[in-house]
Structures are given as structure tokens and as C-alpha cells.
Amino acid sequence: MSLMEVPPSYTEVTRHAVFPEPSHDEAARFNYLANFNKYMATTLSAGNKLAYDRRVLPAFVKEQGREPKDRFEIRHAMNKDPWHRFWSALKRNSMEMRQQNGRSMVLRQLDELDAKVRQFNEGRDTLQLNADVQVPRYQAAIDIHCMPGSYHGEERPGDVSAGANYDCGIFATTGGGLGALNDGGGQALVEWIKKERPGWTPKRILDLGCTIGHNIVPLALAFPDTEVIAIDTAAPSLRYGHARAQALGAYNLKFVQMNAEDMSAFADGSFDWVQTTMYLHELSGSALPRIIQESVRVLAPGGLMLHLEQPQYSDAMPLFEQFLRDWDAFNNNEPFWSSMHALDLKSIMADAGLPREVQFVTGVSAVVDETVFPKQSSGKGEDHGRAAYWNAYGAWKAAA
Numbered sequence: 208m209s210l211m212e213v214p215p216s217y218t219e220v221t222r223h224a225v226f227p228e229p230s231h232d233e234a235a236r237f238n239y240l241a242n243f244n245k246y247m248a249t250t251l252s253a254g255n256k257l258a259y260d261r262r263v264l265p266a267f268v269k270e271q272g273r274e275p276k277d278r279f280e281i282r283h284a285m286n287k288d289p290w291h292r293f294w295s296a297l298k299r300n301s302m303e304m305r306q307q308n309g310r311s312m313v314l315r316q317l318d319e320l321d322a323k324v325r326q327f328n329e330g331r332d333t334l335q336l337n338a339d340v341q342v343p344r345y346q347a348a349i350d351i352h353c354m355p356g357s358y359h360g361e362e363r364p365g366d367v368s369a370g371a372n373y374d375c376g377i378f379a380t381t382g383g384g385l386g387a388l389n390d391g392g393g394q395a396l397v398e399w400i401k402k403e404r405p406g407w408t409p410k411r412i413l414d415l416g417c418t419i420g421h422n423i424v425p426l427a428l429a430f431p432d433t434e435v436i437a438i439d440t441a442a443p444s445l446r447y448g449h450a451r452a453q454a455l456g457a458y459n460l461k462f463v464q465m466n467a468e469d470m471s472a473f474a475d476g477s478f479d480w481v482q483t484t485m486y487l488h489e490l491s492g493s494a495l496p497r498i499i500q501e502s503v504r505v506l507a508p509g510g511l512m513l514h515l516e517q518p519q520y521s522d523a524m525p526l527f528e529q530f531l532r533d534w535d536a537f538n539n540n541e542p543f544w545s546s547m548h549a550l551d552l553k554s555i556m557a558d559a560g561l562p563r564e565v566q567f568v569t570g571v572s573a574v575v576d577e578t579v580f581p582k583q584s585s586g587k588g589e590d591h592g593r594a595a596y597w598n599a600y601g602a603w604k605a606a607a
């Protein structure tokens with residue numbers, strides 16, 4: 208069975224009570240984009256390596272008398288290659304099409320969405336917004352991954368447009384690889400912790416930069432007696448995320464508008480688990496170490512710190528792979544992607560108070576629903592949903 212024979216299907220995706228309703232054509236566009244992205248990431252992307260090996264590298268060596276010394280030199284050389292330019296333009300366009308489809312789908316039903324969300328949000332103390340919280344400049348200065356208004360923009364005051372657009376479009380960019388509710392990372396965390404610490408029930412969990420809570424809802428559902436707090440600076444994402452979590456039954460999950468650089472509202476050592484999912488790569492170089500420091504401060508002795516991210520660049524990762532992974536930084540408004548992936552996270556965590564002896568790095572793969580994303584039968588290509596893979600950079604803080 209080939210990759211394209213069992214495509215993820217937008218119409219089959221399990222929705223929740225506040226998910227934007229797609230028309231036939233909107234679902235068809237997202238289906239097209241999901242499969243187009245998978246095709247680009249596999250079949251078409253292979254052409255980049257061919258172009259490099261057969262044309263770009265030999266020309267570079269001929270001109271310079273040596274091989275490229277870093278991912279930046281490869282990028283400059285590849286940016287002149289016609290195949291890479293073609294692939295890159297397709298990829299950028301697919302992101303713009305995702306945003307256009309998602310946003311038009313959300314805006315035409317914004318009244319209904321705001322009303323649905325209000326039903327879940329009004330009068331609940333599990334949503335705590337604070338208009339004094341500023342969106343950091345490193346977030347506000349650009350439209351992150353071409354998302355109009357980023358995570359915090361409002362079409363009109365108090366709306367959920369940014370959160371709803373993020374939720375309905377991520378399926379297309381990941382080719383369905385995060386599962387029906389786009390929560391494959393969170394489900395993987397649940398599976399990981401149950402094996403790592405069987406029987407452990409944290410009393411309090413803190414999730415930083417939760418957006419709409421895709422990956423913290425599975426933890427809240429897995430630990431119903433745990434108090435789970437998810438913070439973010441973006442109000443429209445929090446409004447939508449809170450309603451979504453309530454619709455999915457995560458009543459022990461609180462959404463709080465707060466900047467993770469200053470969590471003075473939380474006492475030292477007040478959480479047993481502090482974590483982030485696909486968050487660190489969107490932080491500026493100065494915010495990241497500050498946030499790690501704050502996270503270590505609020506982590507209880509004996510507690511778990513965990514950051515799920517794409518693998519960091521290292522000497523073991525070929526320069527060509529680093530160049531390809533860098534694509535988003537230079538073509539998709541992810542300004543910190545490149546520099547963040549080159550950081551020495553272990554040193555940053557050690558400087559913040561988690562010495563190397565208590566740190567670990569482990570691999571985590573998305574866990575998704577096999578009814579919607581069946582396993583490949585022949586072993587060819589990738590399993591639907593199992594393509595998403597992260598590194599977990601973590602530490603168990605020394606007990607008191």
C-alpha cells in the first residue's frame with residue numbers, strides 16, 4: 208500500500224463542539240493541502256538531495272575548493288538551484304493557501320463560533336484573562352508561520368478567530384500527522400510518562416505557551432485529579448482553547464493569560480511537572496533562558512521538567528539535513544527556528560539550576576488514532592501519524 212492510497216481525510220477528522228464547520232469545498236481544500244504537504248515532504252523533497260549531490264555540491268567544490276562548512280553555505284548555494292526554488296515556492300504557497308482557507312472558513316462563521324465558545328467560557332473560573340499582559344515584541348513583530356495576526360490577533364475585540372484558524376489548519380500542514388484532534392504530541396507524553404513513572408500522579412502540572420491546548424488536554428484527561436494550568440500571552444487562543452478543553456471534558460485544566468518570562472504569580476517549587484510542547488523554537492534568544500530559569504524556579508524538588516521539540520542540530524546531524532530543517536526560518540516566518548535549534552539546551556538548563564547529571568534526552572513519536580490514520584501494511588513509506596517525531600529534553604529536579 209503506498210503513501211497516497213490511505214490519505215488522511217479532513218472529513219473523517221473527529222471534531223469537537225467548537226470546531227469550525229467546513230463546507231464541502233473547504234474540507235476538499237484542506238484534504239488537498241494535507242496530501243500535497245505529505246507528497247512534498249517525501250517524493251518531491253527527495254529531489255532536493257538529488258539536486259545537491261548531482262549539481263550544487265560539485266559546483267560548490269569546483270568553485271571553492273572545499274565542501275560547505277555549515278548549513279548557511281548550503282542554503283545560499285541551494286537557493287540558486289531551480290529544483291530547490293520550485294520546491295520551496297510550492298511549500299511557501301501551500302502555507303499561504305492553508306492560512307487563506309482556514310481564515311475564510313473561520314471568518315464566515317465567526318458569529319456562531321464566538322457564541323459557541325461563550326457557552327463554554329462564561330462564568331467559568333478555569334479561564335483567567337488579563338488585559339494587562341503584553342504580547343512580547345518577538346511574537347508581535349511578525350505573522351508567525353504566515354498566520355495573519357499570529358496567535359494573538361483579533362478580527363474584532365474578544366473574538367476567537369486566531370485560535371479557530373490555528374485549530375482547523377494545522378491538519379493540512381502536518382499532513383494529518385498529529386492525529387484526529389491534532390494532539391499526537393500530548394498523547395505521546397501520556398504514553399511516555401505511564402511507562403517512565405508507572406503510578407505517578409503529579410499534583411500540579413504547568414504548560415507554557417499552550418496556544419489552544421492541543422497537547423495539554425490529553426495530560427489533563429489522563430490525570431483527572433491533577434490541577435493543570437496552561438499559560439499563554441494570546442487571548443484569542445486561550446478563549447478558544449478553554450472552550451475546546453471544556454467541550455472535551457478537561458475540567459481540571461485552567462487557561463491563564465500570563466507571560467512565561469515573569470511567573471511571579473506562582474510560588475517557588477509549586478508544580479510537580481513543568482513542560483512545553485513545540486514552544487521553545489518560537490522564543491527569542493533572550494526570552495528562552497529567562498523562561499527556562501522561571502520554569503526551574505516554580506518546579507518542585509523531585510519534579511519533572513520536559514520540553515518537546517524537533518531534534519537540536521548537532522555534529523551528528525548531517526549539514527544537508529540541518530539546511531533542510533532550517534527552511535521554516537528563512538521562508539515561513541519562524542525567525543528563531545534556526546538559532547534555537549543550534550543552542551546548547553543542556554547548558555541553558557544547567558545554568559538555570561538543573562545540572563547535567565539530572566538531565567535526559569529521549570525520542571517521542573506522535574500517538575494517533577488508527578481508525579482515522581491506519582498503519583501502513585507493507586512497511587513502505589511512513590505510517591500516517593507516526594511521521595511526527597520529537598526529542599524530549601528533560602530533567603528530574605533533585606529531591607529536597
Ligand SMILES: C[S@@+](CC[C@H](N)C(=O)[O-])C[C@H]1O[C@@H](n2cnc3c(N)ncnc32)[C@H](O)[C@@H]1O
Pocket residue numbers: 343346358359392415416417418419420421422423438439440441444465466467468483484485486489490494
Ligand atoms: C508554537 S506555539 C505552541 C504550541 C502549543 N504548545 C501546542 O502544544 O500546541 C507557541 C505559543 O507560545 C505563546 N508564547 C510565546 N511567547 C510566550 C511567552 N513569553 N509567554 C507565554 N506564551 C508565549 C504564543 O502565543 C503561542 O501560542
